Amino acid sequence: MRVIQKPQNAGERVVALGTFDGVHRGHRALLLTAKQLADELNVPLRVCTFNRHPLEILRPDNPPVMLSTIPEKASQLFSAGVDETELIPFDRSVADLEPEQFLERMHSMITVRGIVAGWNYSFGKNGRGNADLLREDGKKHGYKVIIVPPTTLEDGTVISSSLVRRSLQDGDMQKVSELLGYTYSLTGTVAQGKHQGHKLGFPTANIEPWKRKALPKFGVYTGMLETDTEMLPAVVNIGIQPTIPSGKVTVEAHILTESPELYGQKVRLSLLKMLRSEKRFDSVEELTRQIEQDREEALRLFHMA
Numbered sequence: 001m002r003v004i005q006k007p008q009n010a011g012e013r014v015v016a017l018g019t020f021d022g023v024h025r026g027h028r029a030l031l032l033t034a035k036q037l038a039d040e041l042n043v044p045l046r047v048c049t050f051n052r053h054p055l056e057i058l059r060p061d062n063p064p065v066m067l068s069t070i071p072e073k074a075s076q077l078f079s080a081g082v083d084e085t086e087l088i089p090f091d092r093s094v095a096d097l098e099p100e101q102f103l104e105r106m107h108s109m110i111t112v113r114g115i116v117a118g119w120n121y122s123f124g125k126n127g128r129g130n131a132d133l134l135r136e137d138g139k140k141h142g143y144k145v146i147i148v149p150p151t152t153l154e155d156g157t158v159i160s161s162s163l164v165r166r167s168l169q170d171g172d173m174q175k176v177s178e179l180l181g182y183t184y185s186l187t188g189t190v191a192q193g194k195h196q197g198h199k200l201g202f203p204t205a206n207i208e209p210w211k212r213k214a215l216p217k218f219g220v221y222t223g224m225l226e227t228d229t230e231m232l233p234a235v236v237n238i239g240i241q242p243t244i245p246s247g248k249v250t251v252e253a254h255i256l257t258e259s260p261e262l263y264g265q266k267v268r269l270s271l272l273k274m275l276r277s278e279k280r281f282d283s284v285e286e287l288t289r290q291i292e293q294d295r296e297e298a299l300r301l302f303h304m305a
């Protein structure tokens with residue numbers, strides 16, 4: 001899949017529109033419809049999205065944390081059948097484009113054969129552009145517009161990136177997986193910690209994810225740490241380590257099997273189940289006893305005990 005940062009005149013395309021953070025099940029249902037249309041018309045499928053979440057510019061004091069890094073999103077879109085992703089640099093001037101101007105910009109770059117967007121998709125200044133405006137533009141320019149209905153969970157809950165973020169805040173990893181259709185993970189390089197863990201008998205690999213990446217509720221989780229060559233079951237602490245504070249938020253994985261040297265390695269840490277919230281203990285001994293119990297519980301859950 002091509003990732004386009006500098007647009008050029010590109011020929012005929014079917015276009016799917018939206019932010020697509022996390023590429024959840026709703027996004028993938030939309031992309032399946034878009035891919036089918038692109039195949040019918042025998043043209044490539046392009047996703048037109050932004051290089052950053054629009055709220056980073058529109059609500060700078062409180063932008064949302066992100067479910068996917070740009071490389072993760074590119075690979076998730078590729079897996080969903082997308083041929084190319086255009087990352088429009090989102091700044092004030094793009095935010096101020098009227099929806100008609102946004103569409104004109106697109107028509108100047110590609111011959112649009114089809115547009116696929118969700119029922120709630122809005123675009124352009126103040127979010128004025130909507131499904132009706134797309135349908136009108138489709139008639140004017142002679143392309144097909146498909147507005148897809150919401151994909152929901154069995155109980156009718158509409159799947160959205162915001163709901164995934166809220167479920168992460170609750171530490172509800174089962175719900176997160178159900179909404180995404182895959183296990184949420186953090187990627188990063190293994191860095192040096194305080195080396196306290198080793199002294200306590202629980203060495204940990206400290207992972208530094210992208211600073212804008214959404215972390216789940218502070219607490220202890222079972223996880224799977226993936227290196228280039230191995231999958232290692234782990235018990236993970238995410239938080240501020242209040243008993244022996246490190247002064248920053250850390251993600252640390254204690255590997256449940258014999259662990260290879262991980263410092264400096266790029267790893268992916270999938271988060272499976274929350275075991276408990278992070279706590280401040282009155283003594284290091286109490287903390288150590290609790291971590292021993294966490295380890296036992298994790299071993300049981302992995303059927304390794």
Ligand SMILES: Cc1cc2nc3c(=O)[nH]c(=O)nc-3n(C[C@H](O)[C@H](O)[C@H](O)COP(=O)(O)O)c2cc1C
Nearest residue numbers: 193194195196197204237241242243244254278279
């Ligand atoms: C499974 C596990 C659970 C943990 N739970 C807590 C906790 O509830 N409260 C806390 O203050 N620290 C907790 N920690 C963090 C330890 O304090 C931390 O591992 C120790 O300070 C070593 O940090 P270092 O790897 O940076 O040296 C936990 C660590 C692990 C591995």
Ligand SMILES: Nc1ncnc2c1ncn2[C@@H]1O[C@H](COP(=O)(O)OP(=O)(O)OP(=O)(O)O)[C@@H](O)[C@H]1O
Nearest residue numbers: 017018019020026117118121150151159160161162
């Ligand atoms: N559950 C869903 N079912 C079908 N289409 C969806 C669903 N959620 C979003 N879409 C559509 O997918 C495209 C990308 O969605 P976008 O990322 O903008 O919204 P979102 O997932 O609802 O995120 P947020 O919660 O941040 O608003 C849009 O066209 C949107 O309408």
